Amino acid sequence: xxxxxxxxxxxxxxxxxxxxxxxxxxxxxxxxxxxxxxxxxxxxxxxxxxxxxxxxxxxxxxxxxxxxxxxxxxxxxxxxxxxxxxxxxxxxxxxxxxxxxxxxxxxxxxxxxxxxxxxxxxxxxxxxxxxxxxxxxxxxxxxxxxxxxxxxxxxxxxxxxxxxxxxxxxxxxxxxxxxxxxxxxxxxxxxxxxxxxxxxxxxxxxxxxxxxxxxxxxxxxxxxxxxxxxxxxxxxxxxxxxxxxxxxxxxxxxxxxxxxxxxxxxxxxxxxxxxxxxxxxxxxxxxxxxxxxxxxxxxxxxxxxxxxxxxxxxxxxxxxxxxxxx
Numbered sequence: 343x344x345x346x347x348x349x350x351x352x353x354x355x356x357x358x359x360x361x362x363x364x365x366x367x368x369x370x371x372x373x374x375x376x377x378x379x380x381x382x383x384x385x386x387x388x389x390x391x392x393x394x395x396x397x398x399x400x401x402x403x404x405x406x407x408x409x410x411x412x413x414x415x416x417x418x419x420x421x422x423x424x425x426x427x428x429x430x431x432x433x434x435x436x437x438x439x440x441x442x443x444x445x446x447x448x449x450x451x452x453x454x455x456x457x458x459x460x461x462x463x464x465x466x467x468x469x470x471x472x473x474x475x476x477x478x479x480x481x482x483x484x485x486x487x488x489x490x491x492x493x494x495x496x497x498x499x500x501x502x503x504x505x506x507x508x509x510x511x512x513x514x515x516x517x518x519x520x521x522x523x524x525x526x527x528x529x530x531x532x533x534x535x536x537x538x539x540x541x542x543x544x545x546x547x548x549x550x551x552x553x554x555x556x557x558x559x560x561x562x563x564x565x566x567x568x569x570x571x572x573x574x575x576x577x578x579x580x581x582x583x584x585x586x587x588x589x590x591x592x593x594x595x596x597x598x599x600x601x602x603x604x605x606x607x608x609x610x611x612x613x614x615x616x617x618x619x620x621x622x623x624x625x626x627x628x629x630x631x632x633x634x635x636x637x638x639x640x641x642x643x644x645x646x647x648x649x650x651x652x653x654x655x656x657x658x659x660x661x662x663x664x665x666x667x668x
Contacts (some may be wrong), residue, residue, distance in 0.1 A: 355508050356501025359403035360492075362576060366396035367488045374476050374485075383432040386472050390429055393422040398572040402512060408496035412487045421481055427469035431461075434611050437604055442630050450624050457615050506580055510663050513573060517662070520570040520592075521655055525563035526646065528556045529639075538650055540643055546632055549639050557606050560642075564599035567592050580667050588658050591648065598641045605635050 352358050373389035376382070397415045400407070435458065443451055475481060500508075529552050531539045544552070553560075571592040578586060609631060612620040621628035648654060 353504060354501060355403075355406055355503050355505045355512075356497045358505050358576060359399070359406040359497065359501065360495055362399040362403065363396065363407070363488075364492055366392050366399060367492060370396065371485065377472055377476060383429075383436070386425060386429050386432065389472075390422055390425055393418050393425075394568055395572045397422070398569045399576075401569075402516070402573050402576075406498055406501045408498060409491060410487050412484055413491060417480070417484055421475065421484065424470065424475050425472050428472050430607060431469075433604055434608055437608060441634075442627055445630055446624075446626050450626055453623060454627070461615060505577070506666050509577060509580060509666055513577070513662050514659065516570045516573045517655075517658065520563075520566045521649075523559070523563040523566055525556070525559040526649060528552065528559060529643065529646075530650075540647060540650075542643070544639075546636055549636060550632070553602065553606065553635065553639075557603070560599050561603050564596055564603060567596045567599065571596065581661065582665055582667065584661050584665065588661070591645070594641075595645050598638055598645060601638045602635065602642065605631050605638070 352361055369392035370389055373385050373392065376385040377389065397418045400409075400413070400415050400418070438454065438458070443454065446454070527538065529541050529544070529549075531541060533539055571589060574585070574589050574592070578589070612624065612627075616623055
């Protein structure tokens with residue numbers, strides 16, 4: 343099938359599948375070029391976002407696309423995870439510089455600056471640079487395979503069906519994966535009648551303990567939130583404004599869980615550099631991180647309460663099934 347027939351006026355599921363793969367692939371190529379031209383951490387962030395969106399599209403349109411074996415979720419995911427190591431370090435530096443350092447006493451700021459300098463000097467020993475990865479055989483093979491497929495795409499017969507006929511089948515599995523995450527029960531109690539009760543008025547120590555024990559589940563929920571959001575955003579033209587409200591909810595959730603995860607990563611980073619008792623050397627920073635985690639926890643509970651309300655999920659499914667603009 344010619345790529346030109348798929349680019350214009352998308353109506354079939356094949357059109358949307360091709361459009362998604364094309365859009366995210368070209369965004370990857372765009373930011374690959376920028377990474378070699380500029381020293382801006384935002385470029386690394388954007389290429390990773392494009393890779394996540396590409397992975398989501400590959401999984402969502404799996405039955406529509408006929409792809410070479412190298413173009414798959416696993417290959418893109420491996421490359422994105424390696425690039426993620428450098429991005430995690432960037433996020434830690436950005437948060438320290440913009441969120442915490444301006445509010446630290448001079449002694450702590452000096453101590454922290456020295457730590458950062460030592461870490462940055464040895465950063466290349468901890469993980470490969472993004473430029474090294476993007477020059478590697480695995481990435482270059484994937485890039486060429488994507489370019490070749492986009493030039494001469496292959497699709498299954500189902501690709502000829504109208505998109506709106508298949509929307510519930512595409513979207514509901516993603517929403518199910520999102521809603522079945524264990525993290526939704528983080529910080530709750532199950533009552534005798536099987537009702538879920540949120541635990542309010544927790545102490546900072548209790549919140550810290552919950553996040554240390556269950557942070558991995560919240561991180562999984564955040565990853566699933568990204569997947570469902572990317573899929574929902576592909577089909578906004580087919581639904582009324584109510585549909586956009588669910589996308590906004592997922593975006594808010596993603597932001598709050600991202601902030602919680604960033605703080606957990608920052609504390610782990612400080613523990614690795616200074617030792618488990620890093621709070622003694624940086625008491626004000628410790629206090630600021632703790633206060634921010636408490637704020638994020640309260641925001642998480644607001645969103646959690648909305649999601650766990652009796653009719654939220656059923657109304658979301660109803661919008662997906664019944665309110666398609668045809």
